[in-house]
Amino acid sequence: MGFFYFLGRKKFYIHFLIIIVLIVVIFLGVMKALDYYTQHGKVYLVPDFYGKTVDQLIENHYDEYFELLVIDSVFDKDNVKGAIVMQNPKTGSKVKQGRHIYLTVVAQQPEKTIMPNLRNLSLRQAIVTLEMNKLKVGRLNYVDYFARNAVIDQTINDEIIEEGTEINTGSSIDLTVGKGRMDVKVNLPLLIAKKPKAVLNSLHYASLNVGKEYFTDIEDTAHARVYKTKPSILDLKLVDLGTKVDIWYRSDESFDFDEYLLKFTTDTLKIDSTFKDQNIKLNDEY
Secondary structure, eight states: HHHHHHTOHHHHHHHHHHHHHHHHHHHHHHHHHHHHHHHTTTOEEOOOOOTTTTTHHHHHHHHHHEEEEEEEEEEOOOOOOOOEEEEEEOOEEEOOOOOEOOOOOOOSOOOOEEOOOTTBBBBBHHHHHHHHHHOEEEEEEEEOOSTTBEEEEEEETTEOTTTTTTEEEEOOEEEEEEEESSEEEOOOOOOTTHHHHHHHHHHHHOOOOOEEEEEEEEEOGEEEEEEEEEEEEGGGGOOEEEEEEEEEEETTTOHHHHHHHHHHHHHHHHHHHTTTEEEEEEEETO
């Protein structure tokens, strides 16, 4: 009974066929199990979670599709505490069920910083120091003091804030500043076409304060630029230290500031010439 003897028997072919069927069934079963385990062919688009809280995502059952993981928190005064501000993968990404979604949220508690000592610094040094510590310059209050633009005191809401005090990042610090021995006046800086943040910096460096602010034809303040000021740089007048300057803004989407600015840059050359001697004297005192 050799090998060829079995090839001629019907039982051999029956067993051989059974083995093939079993192999096919096992193979199909394994493939089906892999499809189920890996969710093959089933993908989900990652929604836009910006501005929502993790609790809101859970209420809407997003946790049934994704693994939501908060990995960081940031200070952001323009958003609600706990709101999502960054996500990875990004909105619209195709992922499988159970994919980790890494979230960055707005901190529940404001970021803190330590109040530096600004006393006896010059106004310029104080402004730079506040910026380095993520703080803002508030109101400049000028008082009689022998050193002009020397910082005498630092306050929040008219209360003295001591060096080393822990305060919220972004707080506005009011500065009490010396007038100097002489009754000094200063030029108004050219503010036309500047954005609000640049206006604030320019005025503070010029020893002046922001007064009232008016926004016309503006839906998005990111496009706000200075259209008019009171007093105006064209008034050819020097102003007192600490003077409040009222600002009018217009949108750069609806107004041609490039052409409008030419009028002021031309006219201010005359102003610079008129006050040349005064400016030299003023700069020597800084």
